[in-house]
Amino acid sequence: MIALEIIFICLAAPLLIAAILLKGETRRFIGFFMLGLAACLLSAYINSGIAAAVSDNGYASLTIAQAMVQITPICEEILKALPVFFYVAVLRPKRDGIIAVSLAVGLGFAAFENCWYAVQGSALDVGFVLGRCLSAGVMHTTCALLLGCGLSLIYRRGRLAAPGSFALLCAASTFHAIYNLLAAEEGALLVVSYLMPFTVAMVILTFMKLWGKDLRMDKE
Amino acid sequence: MSTLEFIDWISYIVGAVLASAWGILSFRRARKRQDNALLFYLLAGFYACVAMCNTFYLLTWIVEDYPFVLSPGDLSWVGGIAFLITIALALTDKWTPDQQKAAKKYRLPALIAPAICLAFNIAYINIYPDIIINYLLYGIPTAILSYYALWLFLTGRKDGVQPVMRHYHLVVLAWVAIQLFYDLFSSLGLDYGYVVHFLICSWLLTLATTSIYFAAGLVTRHDAARCSLMQPRKGADE
Numbered sequence: 001m002i003a004l005e006i007i008f009i010c011l012a013a014p015l016l017i018a019a020i021l022l023k024g025e026t027r028r029f030i031g032f033f034m035l036g037l038a039a040c041l042l043s044a045y046i047n048s049g050i051a052a053a054v055s056d057n058g059y060a061s062l063t064i065a066q067a068m069v070q071i072t073p074i075c076e077e078i079l080k081a082l083p084v085f086f087y088v089a090v091l092r093p094k095r096d097g098i099i100a101v102s103l104a105v106g107l108g109f110a111a112f113e114n115c116w117y118a119v120q121g122s123a124l125d126v127g128f129v130l131g132r133c134l135s136a137g138v139m140h141t142t143c144a145l146l147l148g149c150g151l152s153l154i155y156r157r158g159r160l161a162a163p164g165s166f167a168l169l170c171a172a173s174t175f176h177a178i179y180n181l182l183a184a185e186e187g188a189l190l191v192v193s194y195l196m197p198f199t200v201a202m203v204i205l206t207f208m209k210l211w212g213k214d215l216r217m218d219k220e
Numbered sequence: 221m222s223t224l225e226f227i228d229w230i231s232y233i234v235g236a237v238l239a240s241a242w243g244i245l246s247f248r249r250a251r252k253r254q255d256n257a258l259l260f261y262l263l264a265g266f267y268a269c270v271a272m273c274n275t276f277y278l279l280t281w282i283v284e285d286y287p288f289v290l291s292p293g294d295l296s297w298v299g300g301i302a303f304l305i306t307i308a309l310a311l312t313d314k315w316t317p318d319q320q321k322a323a324k325k326y327r328l329p330a331l332i333a334p335a336i337c338l339a340f341n342i343a344y345i346n347i348y349p350d351i352i353i354n355y356l357l358y359g360i361p362t363a364i365l366s367y368y369a370l371w372l373f374l375t376g377r378k379d380g381v382q383p384v385m386r387h388y389h390l391v392v393l394a395w396v397a398i399q400l401f402y403d404l405f406s407s408l409g410l411d412y413g414y415v416v417h418f419l420i421c422s423w424l425l426t427l428a429t430t431s432i433y434f435a436a437g438l439v440t441r442h443d444a445a446r447c448s449l450m451q452p453r454k455g456a457d458e
Contacts, residue, residue: 069280070290150265153261154258154306157258157310158313159309159313160309163302163309164262164302164303164306166299167265167269167299167302167303167306168265168299170269170295170298170302171268171272171296173292173296174272174273174295174296177291177292178276178279181276181279182279189283207244
């Protein structure tokens with residue numbers, strides 16, 4: 001058993017107990033938080049596979065760094081979106097429920113990734129790890145928020161849901177890819193990568209805080 | 221990268237970001253009026269995708285010296301097209317049976333648009349068979365979008381089913397056509413120089429992209445009867 005699985009078990013076990021004891025929205029939030037952890041674990045396996053394939057035979061003429069920019073964001077965003085799509089398609093929830101569930105998955109994903117960075121932190125510069133943890137955590141949450149807010153506006157419109165969801169997934173993947181591209185650099189571009197998720201998150205939060213009531217597409 | 225290219229990229233990104241922000245503001249205003257809100261929301265998404273696509277390309281050009289052939293930037297562009305397809309679907313979503321019947325006869329003529337799109341893309345694939353995935357990724361969504369745009373343009377013009385939207389569909393068709401010619405210039409690999417490639421093709425694409433927003437805004441102003449674009453037009457079947 002490697003460190004990744006141990007981190008997953010350590011994080012998921014107390015949450016599982018809490019999910020059994022609690023009910024309603026809190027249980028749902030914890031459940032989807034755990035699904036976010038699982039999505040991050042799964043994406044770690046897939047990313048490791050991609051890295052191995054790239055380093056073995058130079059797959060598609062990519063270096064590992066390029067694969068992390070081009071393939072990883074798409075893979076991670078799909079894995080993060082799958083539980084949310086399942087929730088929307090099967091349970092037909094209310095609007096606020098979608099945003100909460102999407103955030104829970106994003107937070108779970110970010111928490112697991114940050115734990116992994118922290119475990120690796122002893123071998124790396126503490127400042128780098130701290131900056132990376134903060135910015136990557138906010139970035140995953142922001143991507144989840146983008147997806148959740150978008151889905152909550154279109155999910156009840158029948159045929160619109162499929163192309164709309166695909167478009168939102170594409171947007172989230174590209175935002176993630178831009179972050180990864182900048183985070184792989186040094187100097188000013190690295191600072192920009194750290195600031196970018198915070199800026200976008202602040203814009204979205206301000207927007208939701210100021211105009212939240214005006215943005216409801218469906219009256220509930 | 222030359223200065224002209226850099227200005228071209230930056231102008232496209234800034235234009236798309238401004239249009240996206242303006243789309244969100246219009247969405248909020250329209251939402252307050254209970255009118256056309258979804259259109260502006262989806263348009264804001266389209267412009268955000270266009271802006272992110274170009275930002276990704278510009279950054280890869282700066283960081284890697286040359287952009288990747290197939291990247292998340294391409295996915296963002298496809299996402300933008302998916303937003304436009306969603307708008308087209310939203311427009312037909314709540315048609316009455318009579319409106320659906322009136323529009324049905326224009327489905328077949330509208331197939332001309334995707335046929336032309338696919339013909340262009342097959343030609344590109346013949347020129348550059350190495351990047352077939354790229355052309356398929358762009359070609360198929362563009363063909364679907366062009367089909368809906370031509371179908372809804374024909375429908376609006378002849379039968380009065382949401383006639384106010386025909387300007388919008390015309391601009392979307394123009395946007396698709398400019399994209400095809402832009403790709404044609406790029407694929408042929410001929411040296412047309414900066415003037416044709418960047419000043420005409422690229423800025424024409426920028427103009428068409430921006431015009432989509434204004435065409436949608438025009439619809440709202442012409443919508444004197446306050447018939448929501450997302451609702452069937454009252455009296456259209458009478």
